[in-house]
Amino acid sequence: MRDRRLPLLTAGLLAALTTAACGAADGGTAADAGGEAADTVTVAATDDACDVASSELPAGTHQFQVTNSGSQVTEFYVYADGDRVMGEVENIAPGLTRELLVELPAGTYAATCKPGMVGDGIRSDLTVTGEAAQLSEDETLSQAGTDYQRYVQSQTGALLEQTTAFVDAVKGGDVEGAKALYPVARTYWERIEPVAESFGDLDPVIDGREGDQAEGEDFTGFHRIEQALWVGGTTEGTAPYADKLLADVQQVVDRANGTTLEPLQLANGAKALLDEIATGKITGEEERYSHTDLWDFAANLEGSEAAVQALRPYLEEADPDLVAQLDERFAAAEAELEQYRTDGGWTLHDQLTEDQLQGLSDRITALSESVGQVAAVVADQ
Template sequence: MRRITAASAASLLMLAGCGSTDDEAGTSDGTIAVAASDTTCDVAKSESGAGTVTFAIANKGSKVTEFYVYAAGDRVMGEVENIAPGLSRELHVELAAGTYETACKPGMIGKGIRNGFTVTGSAAALTEDAKLAGATADYQRYVKSQTGALIEKTTEFVAAVKAGDVAKAKALFPVSRTYWERIEPVAEIFGDLDPAIDGREDGLEPGQDFTGYHRIEKDLWETGDISESGPIADKLLADVQKIVDKANSEPLSPLQLANGAKELLDEVASGKITGEEDRYSHTDLWDFAANVEGSRAAIAALRPALEEKDPALVKTLDEKFAAVEAGLATHRSGDGWKLHNELSEADLKTLSDQINALAEPISKVAGLVASK
């Protein structure tokens, strides 16, 4: 769950460097231009034919923004986050005939500035390509393995909280979150469950309760008193179970894998590098590593299709992933990682540069997957 501050905005300006600064970028060849500001979300078209739809979002405002395509019930069909002021990003999303909403989110909070969007007709699914069908099947198996571990470790974490075992709960907190962070783009598809599980206190909407992992994290590290945290822990486990059930039954598009791989790197830049995510425990490097692992898993599933279309890109991705993993490995501590507040500014700058270098080639994957 992201909320942009001045510190994270600086990281995102670098990460978004693969975007265009041209306000008219991507408006040809059927691409739908979106002009986003702090108060408006002007989508050039309100309808499209079925199949792969490409939006080119230019941020003309002063705040970092996001762009979403929602189906009924706020089910996320596609999203692009962390669009810094003055930059543009593209979103490729596969849509069947139906009624949708588009949304810009200035400041990356709230329900967004919404517009109706209609899709008509029919088109061959991307999964009619055998390699892309194989990619979604392989990734679905990965999601199933991660959700199984997520339930197991979250159950252990909740039991420790309810037993009042502060030391054990602290040890289990970053471990249980690892499995969540690896598949967060899938979890974020399902409306309000993500903020209930992973919302931060300063990112809450009016009337929204502070629940989930970070509420318990605050209790554990700020006061050390978890005597009244049982109901929050029970709710966390119930919400995680809902995510697990939905994630294991949700059919995914190859473009969701490609977009998710990039979103996980955006997660690193917007919260993990800056230390904003796990601000009480400082266990951000567990999340950092999990985000990178989840991104790599999505790319690994897509690898046969990518090698067919652009083997040079695959080689570059392998090199950049290896560089990030090698850089992160220098901050190992036992079976886990150093705390964020144990890293120097130079350490964080090196990690940030490595993530930026990986983000650029990963930003090309969705367009490649969408290409015929």
């Protein structure tokens, strides 16, 4: 789940991390990568408006340029029917501009800004007409989606198995057993988050944190149980939440196993996983009760690398220099994180110093900058 609230670290570290993440991790545009720029659709976001420059677009790849002039952090989504996410860009701080490449076939969509990053957001109808060659018609890019789908299937089975074990421990009143299983189950969730988040209705109820909910919505999912285990030291009253969590995870598994991401969704998802670390999880905001954030870091890195590796055959032909840079920066980020591996998994977030967190942030931000160029290379096929 992406960051919804202000981080918890000191103001000095927050400022340093935000500057690094926003300055370098916004990713490249088609022009940055030396490719042909897609049409640019400007989006003016404020606390009470989401003004999209055009409500009608031709089929094809478009670049949305979102500028946040409001006072709250916002995010931008392009939703298809059923709130299926075609593309998203999150953590757009006041005063910042972020860009998103999205491939849109003919159909109706909702361009959506979410001030405060909660609720249904401010929606604008978007109509796409005509025909255009799809990126997935390229044989190598099509194979990337198939290859990544196999990875997703390998992870969803483990996600369901480990979530079942976690739920059994919770319902059995085994606090220590549930605590041990919690970060393990979440590892499989975090690896496939780009797919899971494409089901917009399920992600918030599974992975939402306290304060993420719109008015009248219940706080459910992994973090609701995390709070009970680490703050209350109990499983009392959590059985209904555990049952709902398992049912919701089963839905994600069923949907994910039948979903193949399009090439740009793969590229954007790989970057989003890294941005999630660099702009939020680095602060300890995600696992605020258990402090098991580094389990999430490792899983996000692995999931991002899996998506990039699926695209690798295409990238090796299109931009071998970028591939070399990606290999170098993935290795550097993984080596930085590896320092904090323990016999039981990973060092707890609250045991790391600000300098150690900054080191992690720097490596992830540099990697995110490189991964951010992948979408532009794919779009320029």
